[in-house]
Amino acid sequence: MTKIAFVRKKEIPPSPPPITEVGLIGWLRQNLFSSWLNSILTVLSVYFIVIMLWDFIPWAYGGHWNTKSLRECLDLDPDVACFSVLAARWKQLLFGLYPAEEYWRPTLTFIFLLLAIVPILFPKFFRFFWFSIIYPGLAVWLLWGGSVWSISIVYIGLTLGVLFFLTLIRRYLKNYMIAAILAFLFTAVFFLFISNWLVGLLNAILPINLPFVESLKMGGFTLSLIVGVTGIVASFPIGILLALGRQSNLPVIKMICVGFIEFIRGVPLITLLFVASVLLNYFLPPGTNFDIVLRVVIMVTLFSAAYMAEVIRGGLAGLPLGQHEASASLGLTYWQSQRLIIMPQALKISIPGIVNTFIGLFKDTTLVSIISLRDPVGLASTIRADQKWNGIYWELYVAIGLMFFIFCWGMSQYSQYLERKLKTDK
Amino acid sequence: MEKTKINITDEVAIHISDMNKWFGNFHVLRDINLEVRRGERIVVCGPSGSGKSTLIRCINRLEEHQKGSIIVDGTELTTDLKNIDKIRSEVGMVFQHFNLFPHLTTLENCTLAPMWVRETPEKEATEIAMEMLEKVKIPEQAHKYPGQLSGGQQQRVAIARSLCMKPRIMLFDEVTSALDPEMIKEVLDTMIQLAEEGMTMICVTHEMGFARQVADRVIFMDDGQIVEQNEPEEFFKNPKSDRTKLFLSQILGH
Numbered sequence: 001m002t003k004i005a006f007v008r009k010k011e012i013p014p015s016p017p018p019i020t021e022v023g024l025i026g027w028l029r030q031n032l033f034s035s036w037l038n039s040i041l042t043v044l045s046v047y048f049i050v051i052m053l054w055d056f057i058p059w060a061y062g063g064h065w066n067t068k069s070l071r072e073c074l075d076l077d078p079d080v081a082c083f084s085v086l087a088a089r090w091k092q093l094l095f096g097l098y099p100a101e102e103y104w105r106p107t108l109t110f111i112f113l114l115l116a117i118v119p120i121l122f123p124k125f126f127r128f129f130w131f132s133i134i135y136p137g138l139a140v141w142l143l144w145g146g147s148v149w150s151i152s153i154v155y156i157g158l159t160l161g162v163l164f165f166l167t168l169i170r171r172y173l174k175n176y177m178i179a180a181i182l183a184f185l186f187t188a189v190f191f192l193f194i195s196n197w198l199v200g201l202l203n204a205i206l207p208i209n210l211p212f213v214e215s216l217k218m219g220g221f222t223l224s225l226i227v228g229v230t231g232i233v234a235s236f237p238i239g240i241l242l243a244l245g246r247q248s249n250l251p252v253i254k255m256i257c258v259g260f261i262e263f264i265r266g267v268p269l270i271t272l273l274f275v276a277s278v279l280l281n282y283f284l285p286p287g288t289n290f291d292i293v294l295r296v297v298i299m300v301t302l303f304s305a306a307y308m309a310e311v312i313r314g315g316l317a318g319l320p321l322g323q324h325e326a327s328a329s330l331g332l333t334y335w336q337s338q339r340l341i342i343m344p345q346a347l348k349i350s351i352p353g354i355v356n357t358f359i360g361l362f363k364d365t366t367l368v369s370i371i372s373l374r375d376p377v378g379l380a381s382t383i384r385a386d387q388k389w390n391g392i393y394w395e396l397y398v399a400i401g402l403m404f405f406i407f408c409w410g411m412s413q414y415s416q417y418l419e420r421k422l423k424t425d426k
Numbered sequence: 427m428e429k430t431k432i433n434i435t436d437e438v439a440i441h442i443s444d445m446n447k448w449f450g451n452f453h454v455l456r457d458i459n460l461e462v463r464r465g466e467r468i469v470v471c472g473p474s475g476s477g478k479s480t481l482i483r484c485i486n487r488l489e490e491h492q493k494g495s496i497i498v499d500g501t502e503l504t505t506d507l508k509n510i511d512k513i514r515s516e517v518g519m520v521f522q523h524f525n526l527f528p529h530l531t532t533l534e535n536c537t538l539a540p541m542w543v544r545e546t547p548e549k550e551a552t553e554i555a556m557e558m559l560e561k562v563k564i565p566e567q568a569h570k571y572p573g574q575l576s577g578g579q580q581q582r583v584a585i586a587r588s589l590c591m592k593p594r595i596m597l598f599d600e601v602t603s604a605l606d607p608e609m610i611k612e613v614l615d616t617m618i619q620l621a622e623e624g625m626t627m628i629c630v631t632h633e634m635g636f637a638r639q640v641a642d643r644v645i646f647m648d649d650g651q652i653v654e655q656n657e658p659e660e661f662f663k664n665p666k667s668d669r670t671k672l673f674l675s676q677i678l679g680h
Binding site: 320322323325326327328329330331332333336340341344345348422424425 | 486488507511512514515516517518519521523524525526527528529538539542543571572573574584587588591
């Protein structure tokens with residue numbers, strides 16, 4: 001019988017791992033050649049990548065950029081790409097039918113967009129958040145033009161409403177509900193009776209105008225970004241509210257939210273877009289001119305809000321019940337605990353799903369070509385209808401695909417960065 | 427160690443009368459009558475499923491009772507949300523699984539409720555929080571996230587988080603059950619310290635040593651009823667009911 005008793009005689013110091021486990025060789029062994037099957041798959045994959053690039057690189061690298069038509073390209077060398085179509089039509093792909101002398105406006109809007117999202121994406125720059133708030137109005141004014149005051153008045157009215165509300169709360173009233181109703185009435189009165197007069201006055205004093213550009217002129221990536229970005233920004237808060245509503249204890253709210261989500265999810269986006277472009281006019285009073293881009297944006301927003309709600313509900317369901325109990329036991333109200341405890345965690349869990357929905361929404365904007373708006377895909381058909389470029393597809397669609405890829409890949413990269421940043425357990 | 431009893435006053439902190447609760451058809455609490463005085467330290471024990479956790483969760487309305495009345499600090503618990511939030515801000519609770527907020531640092535966990543519920547300025551809330559973290563002996567972990575702490579440390583942070591609201595009553599729901607044996611002591615020490623300072627406490631626990639040392643009263647529950655209550659000495663030495671005897675023999679028997 002062996003002895004059971006044992007006492008450590010000397011301490012074993014830590015030593016580095018064997019050389020085959022670290023460095024490049026270690027990495028290759030672990031990741032590419034860990035077994036026979038993996039080694040075969042690695043070799044096959046490398047083979048396929050090589051034969052694809054073997055054809056693609058000479059095709060793309062040797063492509064023509066300066067010919068006048070597809071015919072000319074084919075005459076020169078039929079085996080390489082004919083990127084001349086992009087050189088000839090890139091402005092159209094970016095701006096649609098926007099007047100050429102006004103191209104600076106969508107360009108500036110885009111540059112401002114990049115600046116406006118920085119404070120939202122990186123908390124370090126949060127002190128510039130005021131610009132993100134101004135941006136929507138600025139973008140609308142730059143893109144559609146008209147008087148700067150007719151946009152500013154919206155901001156003025158809303159600011160006055162908020163100030164009115166805050167004054168009521170601080171000075172005169174304790175009840176938030178009544179203060180909110182009064183503030184709402186105040187704002188409504190402002191917009192119904194005062195705003196037009198004030199716009200006229202401001203215009204008379206200091207007229208700042210841009211030439212008006214109508215919605216049907218919007219196109220190309222400008223249109224994709226208008227629809228995509230507005231949809232993303234608007235669908236997020238609506239999705240949160242729908243997700244909360246779906247979990248509500250109040251049956252009426254719950255039923256409305258469930259009904260909305262299930263209805264919108266059950267209908268194809270194209271159907272909704274047709275409703276936006278054709279049917280909606282039947283329901284509206286005759287003579288109303290309800291902007292087509294706005295109609296499309298609303299439909300796309302509602303569509304992705306329904307998906308967003310379900311994604312966020314998944315995040316909410318992933319939270320332990322203890323989080324609700326702990327925040328309740330500290331005396332936080334429902335909205336406080338949603339805002340400070342529940343949502344930050346639920347949203348963090350749902351980041352992959354949320355970004356997935358955003359990316360889906362952004363790519364779905366190409367569906368507006370169905371209702372004859374000129375987004376890049378719609379424009380591709382227009383360009384191909386031109387006899388000079390009749391018969392071209394690869395070059396156009398590769399370019400459009402690449403543009404979309406850059407945006408979507410950017411979103412995906414940001415989401416991964418965010419997930420790493422919000423990781424708090426290690 | 428000699429127990430201090432001078433803390434108990436005549437003031438009633440919690441008054442529960444003829445309280446009943448059902449989960450669906452299951453009658454989980456039956457005719458509970460309980461009066462807790464300010465400064466009193468009560469240990470509730472009993473087999474699992476006896477309703478002891480549910481009882482203390484009714485006190486801050488994490489569970490709703492269906493019959494009878496619960497009066498906390500002179501305010502009756504009804505469906506009135508304002509009353510509920512008021513009582514919750516006066517009654518601290520510590521949970522079995524800590525339930526710290528993982529997305530906030532230890533310090534933020536502690537300052538959140540004072541800042542939002544009590545509207546304490548951030549500077550003052552931070553001072554209170556650091557004071558409480560020192561009390562539970564982990565001020566050096568203030569800027570770490572809960573996920574980086576050990577179980578015992580997390581539970582102490584949870585206690586500090588409750589204390590930051592300056593509660594008048596503390597509820598402890600099996601706070602050591604999820605901890606490794608090495609960590610139980612550090613949490614119990616914190617609770618003992620609190621008890622000695624005269625906090626009104628109701629602790630659901632199986633730590634009989636703790637009960638003996640700090641409790642003014644031990645309550646034994648079974649099948650949703652209070653079976654027996656007594657001073658700890660008497661309770662452990664001379665249990666009256668057969669059910670209590672059986673329970674004590676099972677948990678103290680080995």
